[in-house]
Amino acid sequence: MSIDWNWGIFLQQAPFGNTTYLGWIWSGFQVTIALSICAWIIAFLVGSFFGILRTVPNRFLSGLGTLYVELFRNVPLIVQFFTWYLVIPELLPEKIGMWFKAELDPNIQFFLSSMLCLGLFTAARVCEQVRAAIQSLPRGQKMPRWRWA
Numbered sequence: 001m002s003i004d005w006n007w008g009i010f011l012q013q014a015p016f017g018n019t020t021y022l023g024w025i026w027s028g029f030q031v032t033i034a035l036s037i038c039a040w041i042i043a044f045l046v047g048s049f050f051g052i053l054r055t056v057p058n059r060f061l062s063g064l065g066t067l068y069v070e071l072f073r074n075v076p077l078i079v080q081f082f083t084w085y086l087v088i089p090e091l092l093p094e095k096i097g098m099w100f101k102a103e104l105d106p107n108i109q110f111f112l113s114s115m116l117c118l119g120l121f122t123a124a125r126v127c128e129q130v131r132a133a134i135q136s137l138p139r140g141q142k143m144p145r146w147r148w149a
Helices: 007-011 021-053 059-074 077-091 094-103 106-135
Strands: none
Touching: 007 021, 021 059, 021 106, 059 106, 077 094, 077 106, 094 106
């Protein structure tokens, strides 16, 4: 039994557009890298902010951080994808919602929705890592409040 792979198909013309199948794969790779970088930037910034917020002595601010983490960690990612793409544009002000739904290219809509969804979902995990890192320091190693300025 032998398998005869036809690798030349990657260099053939794709049925849609003026590119090859290899061009499609390369384009998908570029979009994946761009989406990952944008989502990680959002995750790092938002997650660090809420992670620090969860360690402050103020119960309201700490509770706000906990609410964020519980909301984004306990809702399945696929539900969040559908929510960001289908529901959030309906909740936006009318002009912004219509701009997002009618005037933006569908590929840009998918990219923006996915970027926000993955960024905020991952931020909840980053938040927990930042909180755990701060709380793991022994009391004597933390910077005193008079040295914050």
